[in-house]
Amino acid sequence: MSRITPSRLVASGFALALLTGAAGALAQETKPSAAAATSKADTLRICASEAQSPLSLKDESGLENRIAVALAEAMGRKAEFVWSSKAAIYLVRDYLDKNQCDVVIGLDTGDPRVATSKPYFRTGYVFVTKAEKNLDIKSWSDPRIKSFNHIAVPFGSPAEVMLKEIGEYENDMAYLYSLVNFRSPRNQYTQIDPARMIGEVASGGAELASAFAPDVARFVKSSPTPLRMTLIDDDSKRSDGQKIGQHYDQSVGVRLSDKELLAQVNAGLERAKPKIDQILAAEGVPLLPIVNPVAAH
Incomplete structure (x- = not known):
């Protein structure tokens, strides 16, 4: 699913x-x-x-x-x-x-x-940004990601893993928890509403979102603020060499x-x-x- x-x-x-x-x-x-x-x-x-x-x-x-x-x-x-x-x-x-x-x-x-x-x-995880920024980010290895203020990702996902791998999770954690009213995903199944994630990008609350394409495509398409959705290259790895699938x-x-x-x-x-x-x-x-x-x- x-x-x-x-x-x-x-x-x-x-x-x-x-x-x-x-x-x-x-x-x-x-x-x-x-x-x-x-x-x-x-x-x-x-x-x-x-x-x-x-x-x-x-x-x-x-x-x-x-x-x-x-x-x-x-x-x-x-x-x-x-x-x-x-x-x-x-x-x-x-x-x-x-x-x-x-x-x-x-x-x-x-x-x-x-x-x-x-x-x-077959599809994959995507990056979502404001279209006006004309960003062509396709990989978690892109150094520009570290310059973003807030990044919205689903808990327990490859996107969350990669946010940790690039050293940005601690900076983003309070923001992510705020999107679920500070409920912890550690003791219950908690997820950020995909519509809210995309709304955060549209409003400027987040500069980047990463999610599984079917979860967000409808909201990207219907956003009054033009957004750009880009499939992420399937090249993500953890520091120990383990592949983190994107497709x-x-x-x-x-x-x-x-x-x-x-x-x-x-x-x-x-x-x-x-x-x-x-x-x-x-x-x-x-x-x-x-x-x-x-x-x-």
Whole structure:
């Protein structure tokens, strides 16, 4: 999902524990609807968060909601959303694994919690700046980044890791915490609203933002202040040499045992590709060539 997923949770062990259930007692519980407990052959039960703008919204206008509908139609099924009030990061653990729904849209290809489909698009983290500044920053190694006053990044993301690597995190920490009313991401899953991050750049509160493109493309496109969104080169490394990925293939996830459904999803994605490409283009998501066009599991 175009949210922070395990392959991108490179900075927050606690958040990864939440995903796997080790810290489940600390997460807010939401009981799935009893009506969602059984699957029907003519429906596609889609795990969805109603609190994941702009990817998933209760009115089904989110990027991933529209992709899910396109997939269901291509499979000859009706899209049936199974809604959670919690962040989408919990969907696999609390919904898919409990058989309350059957697919999660927009997971990183190869997510170990699920069987993932063939990737249907690839994109990456972006830098967002004011267009009037005409900045062509494409890498975290660009020395100009250190001269910026405030940089907005998601907690637990590759962007946060790289902000630490270039020695700017301590200078920026109070500012980042102010964007979530000083709630600490260390003892709960806390994220900065993507719309607010982009609003900070537009207003001048931040000179630079870095986030996963699907999380912010809609807000960049609709900003009254012209903004520039640039894909980051996939060349980021920590000081110990470990690669910090900036580009990711996106897939649909099903339960590890659902091999038949996975095959149906893969066939549906092929038929739905023109519609999905239209949806991504309308959203303004920059695309990259898919690295591995075969299913990960």
